[in-house]
Amino acid sequence: MGGMTLTQSSPVSTDRLDACVAAPRLHPRPHGEDRYTISEVAAFTGLTAHTLRWYERIGLMPHVDRSHTGQRRFSNQDLDWLAFVGKLRLTGMPVADMVRYAELIRVGEETFEERQELLARTRRDVLNRIAELQDTVAVLDHKISFYADARKASERA
Amino acid sequence: MGGMTLTQSSPVSTDRLDACVAAPRLHPRPHGEDRYTISEVAAFTGLTAHTLRWYERIGLMPHVDRSHTGQRRFSNQDLDWLAFVGKLRLTGMPVADMVRYAELIRVGEETFEERQELLARTRRDVLNRIAELQDTVAVLDHKISFYADARKASERA
DNA sequence: CGCTTGCTTCGAGTGCACTCGAAGGATCTA
DNA sequence: TAGATCCTTCGAGTGCACTCGAAGCAAGCG
Numbered sequence: 001m002g003g004m005t006l007t008q009s010s011p012v013s014t015d016r017l018d019a020c021v022a023a024p025r026l027h028p029r030p031h032g033e034d035r036y037t038i039s040e041v042a043a044f045t046g047l048t049a050h051t052l053r054w055y056e057r058i059g060l061m062p063h064v065d066r067s068h069t070g071q072r073r074f075s076n077q078d079l080d081w082l083a084f085v086g087k088l089r090l091t092g093m094p095v096a097d098m099v100r101y102a103e104l105i106r107v108g109e110e111t112f113e114e115r116q117e118l119l120a121r122t123r124r125d126v127l128n129r130i131a132e133l134q135d136t137v138a139v140l141d142h143k144i145s146f147y148a149d150a151r152k153a154s155e156r157a
Numbered sequence: 158m159g160g161m162t163l164t165q166s167s168p169v170s171t172d173r174l175d176a177c178v179a180a181p182r183l184h185p186r187p188h189g190e191d192r193y194t195i196s197e198v199a200a201f202t203g204l205t206a207h208t209l210r211w212y213e214r215i216g217l218m219p220h221v222d223r224s225h226t227g228q229r230r231f232s233n234q235d236l237d238w239l240a241f242v243g244k245l246r247l248t249g250m251p252v253a254d255m256v257r258y259a260e261l262i263r264v265g266e267e268t269f270e271e272r273q274e275l276l277a278r279t280r281r282d283v284l285n286r287i288a289e290l291q292d293t294v295a296v297l298d299h300k301i302s303f304y305a306d307a308r309k310a311s312e313r314a
Numbered sequence: 315c316g317c318t319t320g321c322t323t324c325g326a327g328t329g330c331a332c333t334c335g336a337a338g339g340a341t342c343t344a
Numbered sequence: 345t346a347g348a349t350c351c352t353t354c355g356a357g358t359g360c361a362c363t364c365g366a367a368g369c370a371a372g373c374g
Contacts, residue, residue: 037319037320038319038321039319039320048363048364049319049320050363050364050365051361051362051363053321053322054361054362054363067371069320069321069370069371069372070321070322070370070371071319071321071370071372072320072321084296087289087292087293088293089361090286090289090290090293091290091293094360094361095360095361095362096360109307109311112304112307112308112311113304113308115304116301116304116308119297119300119301119304120301122297123294123297123298123301126290126293126294126297127294129247129290130287130290130291130294132244132247133247133248133283133287133290134287135244136244136245136247136248136283137280137283137287139241139244140276140279140283141280143276144273144276144277144280147269147270147272147273147276148273150266150269151269151270151273154266154269194349194350195349195350195351196349196350205332205333205334206349206350207332207333207334207335208331208332208333210351210352211331211332224341226340226341226342226350226351227340227341227350227351227352228340228341228349228350228351229350229351246331251330251331252330252331252332253330
């Protein structure tokens with residue numbers, strides 16, 4: 001697990017309104033020089049070249065640019081997208097759902113509503129997940145303090 | 158996924174101090190009648206009988222009682238344990254780590270410290286996970302409001 | 315010029331956590 | 345006493361998300 005240093009992701013592909021806004025040095029190279037090779041992207045994201053090609057194959061990358069000879073050239077937007085995918089992965093969202101979202105982006109602006117709904121559903125799921133985890137922390141705290149008390153008691157003995 | 162209705166879990170096995178305390182009706186049957194068959198437990202937890210036996214096989218169940226003829230009879234404590242395991246599973250903790258914890262319980266009270274440490278580590282991990290998820294929610298909010306704005310704008314047009 | 319990196323396609327392997335089925339027998343319940 | 349439920353052991357299958365290797369060839373770079 002190498003990195004995924006990139007964090008702030010802006011809406012991708014069809015919505016490039018804030019592509020360069022409020023992002024001082026989030027990308028390895030500035031707009032204009034953002035034509036990364038696959039191994040560069042692998043280094044930045046911690047994903048392998050194999051996995052990056054696989055993402056593209058299954059439709060999880062909304063179209064990566066190519067050099068005149070057919071080599072992949074990833075852009076800052078692609079990096080943003082990958083960072084976003086990384087976040088979604090952390091939520092446990094199945095890859096199939098991410099692919100769905102990527103498809104909607106490929107289709108165009110008429111899918112804004114559906115995209116919003118998908119993200120809203122995801123958001124709801126993530127909040128539920130957070131609640132579950134907080135619940136778990138409570139249980140853990142309970143048990144941890146039990147052990148703390150027990151050990152204090154045995155010291156006193 | 159059937160259920161796992163049980164939620165509050167009390168320290169299990171070696172620490173039965175609060176076994177019946179502050180738990181008015183958390184268990185299907187009261188203390189004394191808590192000798193559940195495997196299919197009952199399967200119904201309560203949503204796990205299959207296969208999975209319950211598998212948990213035992215790999216050491217994830219600290220010793221289930223048996224009837225005089227060798228059939229499993231689960232106790233309320235076993236149910237608590239299963240509920241706890243369910244919570245840990247939600248955190249993404251690998252089964253091997255849970256087995257480790259179960260082993261420590263089997264060994265006895267001299268492992269209190271190690272158990273406490275293990276739980277503390279887990280707690281830390283869960284808190285990190287929560288932070289990541291909150292981060293993700295922020296990204297999601299960002300994108301959702303982008304789509305909301307975009308759709309409002311297109312309505313105005 | 316040679317080495318590294320990249321491309322494609324194909325297919326197999328990995329790790330995790332189940333999940334299921336079957337054989338062959340014992341026990342429980344109505 | 346019949347049919348449901350339980351036991352054991354064994355081994356295979358599933359789904360997900362990679363992960364890797366190899367073949368065979370094109371391109372980049374020092």
